Amino acid sequence: MKQKEIHGEEEQLKVKLFDRIFKPQVITLPNGKTVDRPRSRMPLILLALILVLYWALQMTGFDLSVITARFAKMLDLLKKIFQPDWTFFPKVINPLLDTIKMSILGTVIGCLLALPVAILSSSNINKNVAIVSFFRFILGLIRTLPTLILAQVCALIFSLGTFAGTVAISIFTFGIVAKMLFESIETIDMGPFEAMEALGADKFQAFWSACVPQILPVYLSHSLYCFEMNIRASAILGYVGAGGLGITINERVGWRDYNGLGMVLLTLFVVVVSIEFFSEYLRKKLS
Amino acid sequence: MIDSCITEKEKSHSMIEFKNVYKTYPNGFTALKDINLQIEQGEFVAVIGLSGAGKSTILRCINRMHDVTSGTLTVDGVDVNTLKGKELRKFRRKVGMIFQSFNLVSRSTAIKNVLTAEVPEMNFFRVLFGIFNKEQKLHALESLDKVGILSKAYTRCDQLSGGQQQRVALARTLNQNPQIILADEPVASLDPIMARQVMKDFVRINKDYNITILLNIHHVDLALQYCDRVIGVREGQIVFDGPAGTITQEQIDEVYNGTKVPTLGEE
Ligand SMILES: Nc1ncnc2c1ncn2[C@@H]1O[C@H](COP(=O)(O)OP(=O)(O)OP(=O)(O)O)[C@@H](O)[C@H]1O
Ligand SMILES: [Mg+2]
Numbered sequence: 286m287k288q289k290e291i292h293g294e295e296e297q298l299k300v301k302l303f304d305r306i307f308k309p310q311v312i313t314l315p316n317g318k319t320v321d322r323p324r325s326r327m328p329l330i331l332l333a334l335i336l337v338l339y340w341a342l343q344m345t346g347f348d349l350s351v352i353t354a355r356f357a358k359m360l361d362l363l364k365k366i367f368q369p370d371w372t373f374f375p376k377v378i379n380p381l382l383d384t385i386k387m388s389i390l391g392t393v394i395g396c397l398l399a400l401p402v403a404i405l406s407s408s409n410i411n412k413n414v415a416i417v418s419f420f421r422f423i424l425g426l427i428r429t430l431p432t433l434i435l436a437q438v439c440a441l442i443f444s445l446g447t448f449a450g451t452v453a454i455s456i457f458t459f460g461i462v463a464k465m466l467f468e469s470i471e472t473i474d475m476g477p478f479e480a481m482e483a484l485g486a487d488k489f490q491a492f493w494s495a496c497v498p499q500i501l502p503v504y505l506s507h508s509l510y511c512f513e514m515n516i517r518a519s520a521i522l523g524y525v526g527a528g529g530l531g532i533t534i535n536e537r538v539g540w541r542d543y544n545g546l547g548m549v550l551l552t553l554f555v556v557v558v559s560i561e562f563f564s565e566y567l568r569k570k571l572s
Numbered sequence: 573m574i575d576s577c578i579t580e581k582e583k584s585h586s587m588i589e590f591k592n593v594y595k596t597y598p599n600g601f602t603a604l605k606d607i608n609l610q611i612e613q614g615e616f617v618a619v620i621g622l623s624g625a626g627k628s629t630i631l632r633c634i635n636r637m638h639d640v641t642s643g644t645l646t647v648d649g650v651d652v653n654t655l656k657g658k659e660l661r662k663f664r665r666k667v668g669m670i671f672q673s674f675n676l677v678s679r680s681t682a683i684k685n686v687l688t689a690e691v692p693e694m695n696f697f698r699v700l701f702g703i704f705n706k707e708q709k710l711h712a713l714e715s716l717d718k719v720g721i722l723s724k725a726y727t728r729c730d731q732l733s734g735g736q737q738q739r740v741a742l743a744r745t746l747n748q749n750p751q752i753i754l755a756d757e758p759v760a761s762l763d764p765i766m767a768r769q770v771m772k773d774f775v776r777i778n779k780d781y782n783i784t785i786l787l788n789i790h791h792v793d794l795a796l797q798y799c800d801r802v803i804g805v806r807e808g809q810i811v812f813d814g815p816a817g818t819i820t821q822e823q824i825d826e827v828y829n830g831t832k833v834p835t836l837g838e839e
Contacts, residue, residue, distance in 0.1 A: 474675075474678070476671060476673055476674070476675035476676075477675050477676060477677045477685075477688075479637075479671070479675060480669065480671060480675035480676075480741075480744075481688060481691070482637070482664075483635060483637060483664060483667075483668075483669040484664060484665065484668065484669065484688075484689055484692065484744075484745070484748050485661040485662065485663075485664035485665040485692040485748070486661070486688075486691050486692045487661060487692070489699075490691045490692060490694075490699055493691075493699055493700065494677075494688045494691050494699070494702075495677060495688070498677050498679065498680050498684075499677060499679065502679070
């Protein structure tokens with residue numbers, strides 16, 4: 286009770302600071318009662334947004350004239366890409382399979398590792414603050430690494446090829462899924478857990494029967510979502526030598542064979558879209 | 573059956589007995605002050621009182637979800653405070669608990685929820701893979717039948733009404749064959765009609781299976797109508813304890829407003 290009051294006062298103080306500058310509008314009812322309507326903060330936020338945008342444009346040297354000048358060249362390139370070289374298709378299959386294999390294996394490994402770590406990082410289940418913060422720190426660290434850099438490092442360590450790509454995807458998946466999962470675990474209903482303890486279950490039994498059924502569908506859904514991302518991401522990993530379609534893409538660009546490139550992109554497009562459809566369907570079923 | 577015969581003969585101890593029980597929470601707040609209470613096997617007792625009076629605390633001390641600070645609390649002849657680990661869990665098997673918010677796994681089916689009552693007695697691998705044998709499944713279905721929702725056995729709990737969910741919770745509790753049921757505001761989140769139905773379920777269970785029931789409730793009228801005995805709690809102390817039929821309006825006012833010093837503490 287007391288705490289709530291103090292909290293309320295604090296909030297009022299904060300409000301006053303803004304409202305002292307922008308006086309609230311006073312609305313008077315017919316019966317003479319008045320109510321203060323605080324001024325909207327929206328104009329201030331908009332102003333800040335515009336300033337940031339202006340600053341970004343300045344910094345990146347964004348210039349419309351460059352786009353118009355190169356427009357013809359862009360059209361020419363796009364035209365070629367949209368006329369894929371069908372004879373190139375057989376050469377796409379193997380790297381494509383590599384890419385898919387890499388994503389599947391990487392996703393599975395990453396997700397398997399993510400489950401126990403997510404459980405250990407959930408503050409409602411693991412009461413040990415030190416362990417919780419340790420794992421969250423590690424997860425934060427992993428997520429700051431861009432996938433491409435991760436793949437490059439893996440390619441350096443494990444030499445070029447699909448193995449490096451798989452390791453990179455595993456690490457990436459691990460970071461993302463563990464983070465999404467522990468956030469979901471923290472919102473589960475702990476009531477059933479309490480009920481299990483009250484009927485004589487030990488901590489493991491209570492967790493397994495009361496929490497896991499709630500976590501499992503979320504876990505599978507996150508894993509599928511990450512798999513979608515990985516298919517897209519792993520296509521690019523070949524760029525840094527981690528195997529798969531990326532190598533072919535790099536090669537075609539190098540040869541200026543834009544029709545071939547078109548074929549590669551078309552295949553990738555079809556695969557990505559169908560996997561996304563499939564995964565979305567599964568995820569809907571899970572919820 | 574044999575159990576009840578022995579307690580009948582011995583008559584040496586009550587089912588639940590509080591002796592000078594105090595409960596102070598870790599933050600220093602004393603929620604129970606000098607509670608003395610005896611509840612016999614098969615009684616159906618309502619605990620009434622304002623929010624924060626200590627009703628939940630009383631229930632949670634009985635199955636040791638909370639520790640008592642001083643005094644002794646014996647349940648079926650066992651000093652609850654001495655129980656630890658495995659013994660405590662075994663003790664909890666015979667004390668069922670019902671919650672205001674049902675505490676079911678809402679995305680599991682009714683029967684799955686009822687089956688979880690078997691988990692404490694199963695080995696690691698059966699728990700891990702959720703393997704229940706035919707006997708257990710039949711037993712769970714029987715428990716659902718006892719509260720009249722056998723037809724909903726394979727329905728997901730989030731598709732059941734509040735009253736039906738509370739019945740599933742009741743079935744889960746019956747499935748552990750308890751001697752005592754503690755119910756913490758079991759009808760607080762139900763509409764008046766469902767609240768009555770669930771109260772009737774409690775009465776039936778109390779009479780048919782001779783299970784001791786202790787329930788917290790905010791609706792005095794329901795308490796008076798369905799329970800045998802009423803205990804009024806105010807600021808951590810018992811201010812009324814007697815048969816539901818004998819409580820007067822003044823005594824109820826006393827439990828809730830407490831204008832006078834209570835005199836009805838002991839009987
Ligand atoms: N874990 C806790 N730590 C500290 N104080 C607590 C704790 N749980 C309950 N209390 C306090 O103990 C007192 C009794 O709480 P209790 O939950 O038993 O009340 P209640 O009678 O069940 O109330 P309600 O009708 O609102 O459920 C309250 O003042 C409450 O603030
Ligand atoms: Mg309560």
